[in-house]
Amino acid sequence: MFNHKAYIFDLDDTLYCEHDYVKSGFYSVASFLAKTYSFLHVEELTRQFIEAWEHYGRGKVFNHVCNKFGIQTDIKQLVNVYRNHEPSIHLYEDAVFCLKGLMEANIPIGIITDGNSSMQWNKLRALGLDKQISCIIVTDDLGGSEFWKPHPLAFQRMSDCLKVNMEDCVYIGDNPNKDFITAKKLGLHTIRIVREIGDHMQTNLDQGYEADKKIYSLMEIR
Template sequence: MNKYKAVIFDLDDTLYPEFDYVKSGFNSVATLLSPRIDQNVAGINESLLKLFHDDRADVFNRYLSLQGIEDKRVLAECIMTYRGHFPNISLSSDVRELLYWLKNNQLGLGILTDGRPDGQRNKIKALELDKIVDAVIVTDELGGVHYRKPNELAYRRICSQLEIQANEAIYVGDNPAKDFISANQLGMVTVMLKNDHSLYKQEGFLPEQQAQMIIKDLRELKSIVFRSNHEQENLSFSPSCERI
């Protein structure tokens, strides 16, 4: 009998590469700015991406400053365009296949994600996850940014929506700074997707911040899901020990 009843996923850099969203947003901003500064969209895109790679902070401020534009209204337009655009992103065929495999094996599917609700909901629609998963929580919708991970309420709430106990869930994320603390405390099995291209640091964290298992490909969840109850009950907590 399968011990687990659901798999709960982080969204960004777990189910799809967050950098794809960044590129999509920059393209929307470049399209906005192109007729105003007499540069083509590709050139603006290239400049924004270079600034982002140099330093992720204040990209639009820095770009506009380089163009001699100090109008705060233009900056606000860039930010709103980025945050509000409908992204050009998609699930990989491997991830889509995995999600349907989990569903076909009677696992509930949840998404637990931080971020501005409109932007996160747009990502979920663009990825067509709203047609696949059983429950979605965007933590800000619980009452503001203080409900973001690792706030325990969001983890409890998604378990309630999936009609499971926390120890019946596998939680999959990529960011030890926030993803696994509450999941570990609640008794979920925690799994980190090791991602060399993640926008977040994945090493150098305290034991309680780290996942119990590390995988390099989401398809490895298949073997985790159907390990025997005996093996799972005797699984030692071994942070950063790759079990692949």
């Protein structure tokens, strides 16, 4: 039994594991480099990327590893390979069942996601969501990063797309830094999904930033 007229989801770490996307991207970059440098092995280079990411964060992974192996290459080109690769990712099992249940109940579904437009659309296509969900907003498409959450425009556009008033919608996301503060101000109900893996799982902010409700599986959604 679903309690709301429409359900809007975040994408990364809500419907699938973003760490899987990162590792998929690293593998694609490693494969690209291995074609040019015969002394490089794809699996080992991928492992090095992952270790650098875990140690330094995402910003300088390619710089650290290329310096370590003496690779002379254009880092911007590697970033483009990463951003434009076809990801090897899959929906969380609970996301599959949740979306299926909503569709069978003929309840409108939307997705609002931040990030580089080509990256996010590659993810959506890889997950098959572009064919399942008719109302998808990649906030980067609205005019760049200034329209990423918590900017209100995506929520307003989504309400129009779903043809449901915002107070009758619920937004489900994972990041209290940006996912819920504007949604709540606009009158949407909010739910935070907390998973075992994710960049924001340990983040705890004051009540203004937190969701109305916290869950640990999308099977708990009502």
